[in-house]
Amino acid sequence: MDRSDEIIIDGDLQTIFKLGSEIENWPDLLPHYRSVTILQERGNRYMAEMKASRSGIPVSWACLQERDPSIPRIFFRHIGGFTKGMEVFWTFDEREDGTVAVRISHDFRKGWPVDAFDRFVSDTIVGDFFVGNIAGKTLNTIKMIAEDERQRSRQEQDSCAKAAGTAS
Numbered sequence: 001m002d003r004s005d006e007i008i009i010d011g012d013l014q015t016i017f018k019l020g021s022e023i024e025n026w027p028d029l030l031p032h033y034r035s036v037t038i039l040q041e042r043g044n045r046y047m048a049e050m051k052a053s054r055s056g057i058p059v060s061w062a063c064l065q066e067r068d069p070s071i072p073r074i075f076f077r078h079i080g081g082f083t084k085g086m087e088v089f090w091t092f093d094e095r096e097d098g099t100v101a102v103r104i105s106h107d108f109r110k111g112w113p114v115d116a117f118d119r120f121v122s123d124t125i126v127g128d129f130f131v132g133n134i135a136g137k138t139l140n141t142i143k144m145i146a147e148d149e150r151q152r153s154r155q156e157q158d159s160c161a162k163a164a165g166t167a168s
Helices: 014-020 025-031 113-165
Strands: 002-009 033-043 045-054 057-068 074-081 087-093 100-107
Touching: 002 113, 014 025, 014 074, 014 100, 014 113, 025 033, 025 045, 025 113, 045 113, 074 113, 100 113
Parallel strands: none
Antiparallel strands: 002 100, 033 045, 045 057, 057 074, 074 087, 087 100
8 A cells, every 4th residue: 555645734834743743632633533642752753552443443553653843744653553564654845825735645565475465455445444534534633723723823913913003
């Protein structure tokens, strides 16, 4: 499976990166995440146990996460569960119009000896059915939160500008 999901967000890059990288907060922000337990933390590297739901079907895995706010980029490697070996990259591209293109790329092959069966499981079941659903919900929810925050910020700036204009 070599799959990418992308969304354009009208939000602040640092806010979007924070929402995507701080997995310890995901169960509070993302309704499809049941729990995230940080098992180990070393600087910008984390080991976590993650539990999510795909339309009521529970899924779980262990992962290593690296957060690099300077690029910005987020990297995951699944180290436990059915998707052990999966690599996931989050990239953020700030665009000229002030929006941010966020892409989640997944690379996974189960590695079973019968190639056609391996591709079916990796691409169709893991990729299309589970990853596509969970990644899509994650991106859409982060978009909603970041865009709401930017809208509130713009409204506050407009209110301050109007108040400053009436004070002169």
